[in-house]
Amino acid sequence: MSLQSPRRVLVGIGGGIAAYKVCEVISTLFKSGAEVRVILTDSARQFITPLTVSTLSRHPAYTDADFWQPTHQRPLHIVLGEWAEIMLIAPLTANTLAKLAYGMADNLLTNTVLASTCPVLLAPAMNTEMWQQVAVQRNWQQLLTDNRFYGMSTGYGLLACDRVGAGRMAEPAEIVTHIQSLLCTSGKRDLLGKQVLISAGGTREYLDPVRFIGNPATGKMGIALAQAAFHRGADVTLVHGIVNAEIPSGVRSLPVVSAAEMEKAMLECFPTADITVMAAAVADVKPANYTREKLPKRSLPESLPLAPVTDILAQLGHCKQPQQILIGFAAQTGDIVTPALEKLHRKKLDAIVANPIDLPDSGFGSDNNQAIFLNKAGDRIAIAPGTKLEMAHRVFDLVVSH
Missing domain, CATH: 3.40.50.1950 (Flavin prenyltransferase-like)
Structure with missing residues (x-):
């Protein structure tokens, strides 16, 4: 704290x-x-x-x-x-x-x-x-x-x-x-009666039953967002991939593994959500071919053919209703603002949280984080380093006030 x-x-x-x-x-x-x-x-x-x-x-x-x-x-x-x-x-x-x-x-x-x-x-x-x-x-x-x-x-x-x-x-x-x-x-319940949908964790795209393409996401940021929303009075649904933290009690949990499973769960839950925060680290590509039995080492391809994964956040942005709020996360290195702004507009988001993953004590696996909050009105607000729970509350402060 x-x-x-x-x-x-x-x-x-x-x-x-x-x-x-x-x-x-x-x-x-x-x-x-x-x-x-x-x-x-x-x-x-x-x-x-x-x-x-x-x-x-x-x-x-x-x-x-x-x-x-x-x-x-x-x-x-x-x-x-x-x-x-x-x-x-x-x-x-x-x-x-x-x-x-x-x-x-x-x-x-x-x-x-x-x-x-x-x-x-x-x-x-x-x-x-x-x-x-x-x-x-x-x-x-x-x-x-x-x-x-x-x-x-x-x-x-x-x-x-x-x-x-x-x-x-x-x-x-x-x-x-x-x-x-x-x-x-200070005890405010400013999300009371709201349906909040959050995604968390990384997805895994399997080549065979034991090998997959993945990422270092632990789900801590998404889980912190779920805790914060629940503590502020919201009804919370958490669609999560593989996570390294306990799912909060009182939160509806929908576990998934692949991007396709996360896409299905998010699209099913999205129509009734007042606020959606896409904090999951979803794969961008997957192996083009899946083998149901483990491949012997000698049979592994020298180059791995890849296929694109559907952009879940862009799908949500294109079917979003005017009364809904859609927030994205952009895990970036170097210049975090430029690519985040491009995603904000291309995916028709209300706001995006640009999250540096190349700074000490922030990003994947850390208990702490920092970010820049960007919205479609042109606001650019720094979220100071702190715990992921504090950052989650700061994000909802900005969502509610903007």
Whole structure:
């Protein structure tokens, strides 16, 4: 997270075995440059200690013992509520959920929520039967009607009670990514109700079952775009080739291998998309002939006949409706603007992101990136170096504002 530091994240830990996972969240946030403060509920102290979280956050942990002591010039919950840019409550227990749903406050954590105005990210965790109770689901849905609150889906798997089912807390990496998105956007949901279609990753064009023409794309940029759009409220479909990163939960995933498969999936999804971002690294050519059985080494051709691959982005540009927004990516070396502008106009795009792949710490495989955003109105806007998630949010900022 290369956002302007220090960013202020307040973490509230509830009483559940998943509390141990929050330690990784705190550590990751601190290492990324954020200031982290932690509130432990009394029940959370049955699972982890104030010493543990204070060591990871480099700041004393707050408990109810601090809340009820008249040792502060101003009430502690007011100070913490005003300090926080983002709040995380994890694990969110059924008890704390019920209190928040009805505006109740009987401890430091719940009083701080009511004394703050910042976005609050909720990561519930509980036994499957508890999570599926009508009362719990009613409280969950009621709380999410308040635009301050952002809910993370529970996972499915083996729980601490040995039950296999829903109720697992979201994984630390997913929680951290959502926090970073909220810091980028201050919680705005400017894509709410929008259908966003994104392509990611590289394609493979096979000569035989074990040999192919490909590229170094990992899909990280496209996945970051999908995460950013989802966190801003969009319904997201991700058509992806081979990727080296986990597909975000909540995103519809359509895996493909070849350019022909990606073309079919994109053309099927495109008519209902409000915004389409073509971030995939699609092959330009493929072997002219495919052999169903592996070719012996001695049978490999000395020169490989090639055939062109259909330009998916150009197809989308020619069938685009006026209300649709179509964004391309141009991975370039050297002069990145001239070829990107040519693609912008030839493929009838609304904008294109010119992406240098020959600069350090950007382009294929990197967690970071930089670009120049060009649109059909003639704007030319530099996107400063940063994480791919930050760049994804910057792209959507520009799409929404232009």
